Amino acid sequence: MIRTWLGLRRAGVLGINERNLRLINDYNPRRLMRLVDDKTETKRLANAAGIQTPELYGLIRSPADMRNLEKLLDHPDGCVIKPANGSQGNGIQVILGPMRGGWRRSNGQRALLEDLKFHVNNILSGMYSLSGQPDVAMIEYRVKFDDVFDPISFGGVPDIRIIVLRGVPYVAMVRLPTAESDGKANLHKGGVGVGLDLVTGRTMHGMQKGKTTDIHPDTANPLGNLSVPHWDEMLLMAAKAYDVTGLGYLGADIVLDKGKGPMLLELNARPGLAIQVANRMGLRPLIEAVMKADIDGLTAEQRVELGKKIYREHVPEHVHA
Amino acid sequence: MTSTFHTRLLAFVLTAIALTIFGIKVFQYKYPLTPGEQTTTWDFEIYLDFDTANQPVRIETFIPSASDSRRVSQEQYYNGAFGLRLENSDGTGRKAIWTYRYPNDRKVLRYRARLEGETERSPLPPEMHRPVDKSAPDSLNDLERQAFLVWSSDMRRRSADDDSLAELILQEIFVHKDVDEIAALLPTTLPPPLDRLMLASEALQSQGIQARVANGVYLDEARRRAEVQHWLEYSVDGQDKRYFPGADPKEFFTIWYGTEEMIRANGVFDFEPQISIQPIDSSTSDVVRTAAREARTPVELFSFDRLPVTTQLVYQVLITIPAGIVLLVFMRQFIGIETLGTFMPILIGIAFRETALLNGLILFTMLVGLGLAMRFYLEKLRLLLVPRLAVVLIFIVICMAVIAQIFNGANMRMGLSISLFPMVILTMTIERMSIMWEEYSAEDAIKAGAGSMLVASLSYLVMTNQHIEFLLFNFPELLLVLMAACLLMGKYTGLRLSEIIRFRELAKVAPPK
Numbered sequence: 001m002i003r004t005w006l007g008l009r010r011a012g013v014l015g016i017n018e019r020n021l022r023l024i025n026d027y028n029p030r031r032l033m034r035l036v037d038d039k040t041e042t043k044r045l046a047n048a049a050g051i052q053t054p055e056l057y058g059l060i061r062s063p064a065d066m067r068n069l070e071k072l073l074d075h076p077d078g079c080v081i082k083p084a085n086g087s088q089g090n091g092i093q094v095i096l097g098p099m100r101g102g103w104r105r106s107n108g109q110r111a112l113l114e115d116l117k118f119h120v121n122n123i124l125s126g127m128y129s130l131s132g133q134p135d136v137a138m139i140e141y142r143v144k145f146d147d148v149f150d151p152i153s154f155g156g157v158p159d160i161r162i163i164v165l166r167g168v169p170y171v172a173m174v175r176l177p178t179a180e181s182d183g184k185a186n187l188h189k190g191g192v193g194v195g196l197d198l199v200t201g202r203t204m205h206g207m208q209k210g211k212t213t214d215i216h217p218d219t220a221n222p223l224g225n226l227s228v229p230h231w232d233e234m235l236l237m238a239a240k241a242y243d244v245t246g247l248g249y250l251g252a253d254i255v256l257d258k259g260k261g262p263m264l265l266e267l268n269a270r271p272g273l274a275i276q277v278a279n280r281m282g283l284r285p286l287i288e289a290v291m292k293a294d295i296d297g298l299t300a301e302q303r304v305e306l307g308k309k310i311y312r313e314h315v316p317e318h319v320h321a
Numbered sequence: 322m323t324s325t326f327h328t329r330l331l332a333f334v335l336t337a338i339a340l341t342i343f344g345i346k347v348f349q350y351k352y353p354l355t356p357g358e359q360t361t362t363w364d365f366e367i368y369l370d371f372d373t374a375n376q377p378v379r380i381e382t383f384i385p386s387a388s389d390s391r392r393v394s395q396e397q398y399y400n401g402a403f404g405l406r407l408e409n410s411d412g413t414g415r416k417a418i419w420t421y422r423y424p425n426d427r428k429v430l431r432y433r434a435r436l437e438g439e440t441e442r443s444p445l446p447p448e449m450h451r452p453v454d455k456s457a458p459d460s461l462n463d464l465e466r467q468a469f470l471v472w473s474s475d476m477r478r479r480s481a482d483d484d485s486l487a488e489l490i491l492q493e494i495f496v497h498k499d500v501d502e503i504a505a506l507l508p509t510t511l512p513p514p515l516d517r518l519m520l521a522s523e524a525l526q527s528q529g530i531q532a533r534v535a536n537g538v539y540l541d542e543a544r545r546r547a548e549v550q551h552w553l554e555y556s557v558d559g560q561d562k563r564y565f566p567g568a569d570p571k572e573f574f575t576i577w578y579g580t581e582e583m584i585r586a587n588g589v590f591d592f593e594p595q596i597s598i599q600p601i602d603s604s605t606s607d608v609v610r611t612a613a614r615e616a617r618t619p620v621e622l623f624s625f626d627r628l629p630v631t632t633q634l635v636y637q638v639l640i641t642i643p644a645g646i647v648l649l650v651f652m653r654q655f656i657g658i659e660t661l662g663t664f665m666p667i668l669i670g671i672a673f674r675e676t677a678l679l680n681g682l683i684l685f686t687m688l689v690g691l692g693l694a695m696r697f698y699l700e701k702l703r704l705l706l707v708p709r710l711a712v713v714l715i716f717i718v719i720c721m722a723v724i725a726q727i728f729n730g731a732n733m734r735m736g737l738s739i740s741l742f743p744m745v746i747l748t749m750t751i752e753r754m755s756i757m758w759e760e761y762s763a764e765d766a767i768k769a770g771a772g773s774m775l776v777a778s779l780s781y782l783v784m785t786n787q788h789i790e791f792l793l794f795n796f797p798e799l800l801l802v803l804m805a806a807c808l809l810m811g812k813y814t815g816l817r818l819s820e821i822i823r824f825r826e827l828a829k830v831a832p833p834k
Binding site for chain 2: 001003004005006007008010011013015016017018021022088090114115118121122125126127188189210211212273276277280281282
């Protein structure tokens, strides 16, 4: 145990306590948290700054709006219902498209209007919101994800998380859905996280449920050596997220649409630490380098370059091996 | 870094203030640091079960009364339709008198109280220190009086002082039982051992030693049918003494004095009086003892001694909560145990006070299990959130009522204690767990539930620990130390124990330097 502890210290592994105190407390003022906790707000800010997000079809703010639900759901390519203040992907319902008598859910089952109304009602009453407060349901464009990750994902939407400190992207991973995670790219639920080389956007090692792995559990394909297209564009989106929100410590969740390219799905002001396992390295050396760096007057593009430079300098050899 | 320094400074100042007050209390005013000798409180019950036949009923019974050395609290009378009158007489004790003019059927009367008993070292009441007139007992006829005087002057001759005289008289009466002189002197109206006790008391009084027969119960172990015991109390040269025929009890409770019967009943038949005693692991005795201590020092301004005892009892519970909180913070920040809700384990821990640990765990698990089943069933009905919570809450109350009924037969204490189990906490626990169950997995939900139970159990143990309770209640300034501990823990940035396990693979891949 002591040896493990010493090893973790040497590797610069960050714990929740340190993340809360040194990153979230110091860089994310509470009054700004609202901007990312409320996804409609994030979307508005991002769009204003030219960051692409899935198109919002409409909002359901109260039970009185419920009569619009059927109209809002009426898209041949389907849509996504999600709580505006949800966390960790809770309460998200993916609709693939209309089906006789109802809609087809992402798991292939049919959902009746009544089922979806119930789900929206749950969202409105705050079942999925961070603090149990009444919430708003968003209905938005369903991302037709790029097939680059097809060999290493099982149903659902893979997404890319880039962590940004003071506007400098410094570590990233891609999260892949598995059978176990029920098509959700959520690491808590058994999704696979794969570390990305920040410079090239190439996949490296993976992890599932806290354990390192190098193959996808369902497809058995190797996780490594896959290049993420539009990589620099994604890094730039993440860096810009800092400018629009002012939050110093952010996790940007980006999905890759087949036709429209990268889209910012949401921002997270309390990104988790599993990314350390996915990348097989502790974050502290990178964080300290970013904290020391002089970012005054740098544009988003320059900060991306700075992030790559810091990554090249501080990431240990074994990570790429 | 300045905020870290600030925090440390504040923690240091708080600790210094607290330890200064603590030090003054301990070293200058000699406050005790431990609860001292452990006294338990006892649940005492007189249960009167009888048949009546439509004729006036009068039942008199002596009931415990408080004095300097013993305490009675939480008295309850179950009168039914009977009239109740309490009567206090200095010489004998306190009596409850139940009356009813035309009762029929079988009736039950009950008296319940919590007792804190006496030990052999407890002082006797002040009236035992009054001087007595030396005279032979009035109840004897001339011949007996003559014999009594001969015998007692013989005793006097054979002793050196009052102390040894008393010893000798008692020895003569109770140990050398077969002496004819004694047998002749015994009052014939009283059953043993009252007769000998009465004789001893009269003999002592005739020699100017204050003495009387005391009656009560021995508080030794839980008894469904406790027997009334009789003993002698006397005072020699300002020393308080007791003589117990048979083995000396560790703890006992004096209910009345004299040779009257404890319970007298008129107009009833098939009368079955029953006295039961049961020990309670309660720390109220601490409060009571603290209350008895007089305010005598300036530092006592910062203590609860002056509050009424009922308020003190509330504070005695309140003041231990911070200790539980510190434990919770430690478990979360250093160990990394997942719980449902931030402070919920503490609330559960407080609820365990009512039920005791094992019962509480069983009840809690049972109710959460039932509630979860209900919650999953309700999922099908698609209710709105708040009404659904309400349904679960009502269901919980029903379950509690049913459980109380079931346990009432087997074990009354558990059945009664459940009624105070906080149902709102249970409902929220169920809702949180079921959401976790759906959104994550059954495993996560059960893990968080088990984590909550673990922290709740540990916090219960901390919050009910006699020593912690004693220290915090008598030295409330120690709360500042707890606050300082939380301040420092609030600046801990190291890994949690759970994270060391979670990230252990990263320790292996790190290059050794």
